Amino acid sequence: MGATLITNIGELTTNVGRDGDPCGTLHDAAVLIEGTRIAWVGPAGDAPGSGGGVEVVDVGGRAVIPGFVDSHTHLVFGGDRADEFEARMTGTPYAAGGIRRTVAATRAASDDELRARLAGFVSELHAQGTTTFEIKTGYGLTVVDEARLARLASEVTPEVTFLGAHVVPSEYAHRRDEYVELVCGDMLRACAPHSRWIDVFCEEGAFSVDESRRILLAGIEAGLLPRVHGNQLGYGGGVGLAVDVDAYSVDHCTYLSDADVMALAGSDTVATLLPGVEFSTRQPYPDARRLLDAGVIVAIASDCNPGSSFTSSMPLMIALAVREMGMSPSEAVWAATAGGARALRRDDVGAIAPGRRADLVLLEAPTRVHLAYRPGVPLIAEVWSEGVPVRAAPA
Numbered sequence: 001m002g003a004t005l006i007t008n009i010g011e012l013t014t015n016v017g018r019d020g021d022p023c024g025t026l027h028d029a030a031v032l033i034e035g036t037r038i039a040w041v042g043p044a045g046d047a048p049g050s051g052g053g054v055e056v057v058d059v060g061g062r063a064v065i066p067g068f069v070d071s072h073t074h075l076v077f078g079g080d081r082a083d084e085f086e087a088r089m090t091g092t093p094y095a096a097g098g099i100r101r102t103v104a105a106t107r108a109a110s111d112d113e114l115r116a117r118l119a120g121f122v123s124e125l126h127a128q129g130t131t132t133f134e135i136k137t138g139y140g141l142t143v144v145d146e147a148r149l150a151r152l153a154s155e156v157t158p159e160v161t162f163l164g165a166h167v168v169p170s171e172y173a174h175r176r177d178e179y180v181e182l183v184c185g186d187m188l189r190a191c192a193p194h195s196r197w198i199d200v201f202c203e204e205g206a207f208s209v210d211e212s213r214r215i216l217l218a219g220i221e222a223g224l225l226p227r228v229h230g231n232q233l234g235y236g237g238g239v240g241l242a243v244d245v246d247a248y249s250v251d252h253c254t255y256l257s258d259a260d261v262m263a264l265a266g267s268d269t270v271a272t273l274l275p276g277v278e279f280s281t282r283q284p285y286p287d288a289r290r291l292l293d294a295g296v297i298v299a300i301a302s303d304c305n306p307g308s309s310f311t312s313s314m315p316l317m318i319a320l321a322v323r324e325m326g327m328s329p330s331e332a333v334w335a336a337t338a339g340g341a342r343a344l345r346r347d348d349v350g351a352i353a354p355g356r357r358a359d360l361v362l363l364e365a366p367t368r369v370h371l372a373y374r375p376g377v378p379l380i381a382e383v384w385s386e387g388v389p390v391r392a393a394p395a
C-alpha cells in the first residue's frame, strides 16, 4: 500500500472544528496518506517517520484544504444554451421552460457522446479541486432516457439523483397528472437501481407542492433519499415541503420567508445555495448570512447545468458566496467542503482526519482566504482523490 506524507503545510483546514473554529485550522502541519485513506494528521514536527517507502511531498508553507464536495450538478446532457444566456444578458428573464431544449438535445445524443462529455466534466471538476460530486438526471424525461442518464451518471459517481420531475415534457403538456403518475411508477422503477437520491423541481412552471410531495414520497417508498429544488424563482412551498419530508437538503433557497428560515433552523435539512445561478441569471443572491445567523446548516454547490449555471468552479462559488451572500471566507470554504458532505449525508469526505478518504487540495496560496481574495486566479496547485494525484490541465 503506497504512503505519502504531505508536509510543511502552512495552513491546514481539517474541518474538525474546535474552539469556535469550524474549519479546525492547524499551522505547520502534515498529513500522512496510506492507500486511499488519511492515516495521520498533526504538527509537521511530529510526523511519523519518513523512511520505508513513504513518498514525502514538501508543500513549502502553502495551504491545504479538503477536496470540494459539489452536492448539486446536472452534468449528463447534450447541447448547450449559449444563445439563451446571451439573450438573458440583454434582458430576457430566466424561465424553467428552457429545460425542454436541453431535453431534446439530450434525447438526440448517443450514450457514447454523453459519456465522452461526462468524462470531460470529470477532468474539469478534478482540475478545480472537486473530488466528490452529485449528478442529477432530468434531461431525459422518458423512462428509457431517464434510466440511461442515471446509468451513465452512476459510471462516474455513487451520488446519482433521479430528477424525472424536472419539468413536464412537451408531450405531456396537457396530461400532467399522467406524467406525475409515470414519474412515480415506471420511471422511478427504472431509475432507482442506479440512483441514491430522489429530487423534484418544486417551483412555478415546474411541479406544485402537492405533486412534488407525491413524487418524493414515492421515491422514499422505493428506498431513495429525498432532496428538493425549491424557492429559486420566487417564494413558495419548496422549503416547507423539504423540511416536512425530512429532506437532506433543499437547494437554491433564493426567496425565503421568515417562516422558511425558522423551519430550516429547526430541522436537519441543509440549505444548499447555488450562487452560479444568480450570477448567470441576474437574479438577487440568496442571503447566506440570514441563514447562518439563524443556525441553519449551509452548503454551497455549483448547480453546473447548461441553462442556469454553466460553471463547475467551486472556487468561483466561494468567491461569490463571500462577495455577494455575506459569508466569511472560512464559512464559504466550510460550506463547499464539510457543508456539501452534510448535504450528501457523507461522513467519509469533507474533512481531513484519520480514516477519512484522502481527498485533499493544495492551494497556490498561504491561506484558504485567497480563494475569495483572488477571484478568478487558478489557485489549485494539486489535487489528491482517494490518495491519487488527479489534477490534469483542463482539455
Ligand code: NIG
Pocket (backbone or CB within 6 Å): 074, 096, 098, 099, 102, 201, 229, 232, 277, 303, 305, 306, 307, 308, 309
Ligand atoms: O437547478 N432548477 C432546476 N434545474 C436547473 C436548471 C436547469 C436548466 O435550466 O436547464 C437548476 O437551476
Ligand code: FE
Pocket (backbone or CB within 6 Å): 072, 073, 074, 229, 303, 305
Ligand atoms: Fe439544479
